[in-house]
Amino acid sequence: MLEQRGYGSASASSTQRGLRLIRDDLTSGLPTGYHLDLLSDPCVIILRRPDETVVARFTPFTDPEEIRRAAEEDRESEESEPDG
Secondary structure, three states: OOOOOOOOOOOHHHHHHOOOOOOHHHHOOOOOOOEEEOOOOOOOEEEEOOOOOEEEEEOOOOOHHHHHHHHHHHHHHHHHOOOO
């Protein structure tokens, strides 16, 4: 279950913009560049690629391992697709 407590330290600029940060240990298992968007829709957790495209949406009660697995599967499928 993803919990919204114990946020990591925020920089002054992110605090001023009102960004909600998540703890580092929730994203440390994601492939490089993948991140969780908690701002676009406060009712869901959005997994995004480095280019900001949406990979998947999850409920706040999703196991973090499921999110990591989805990111890994997406990265692997992106790497295996030939450039077009």
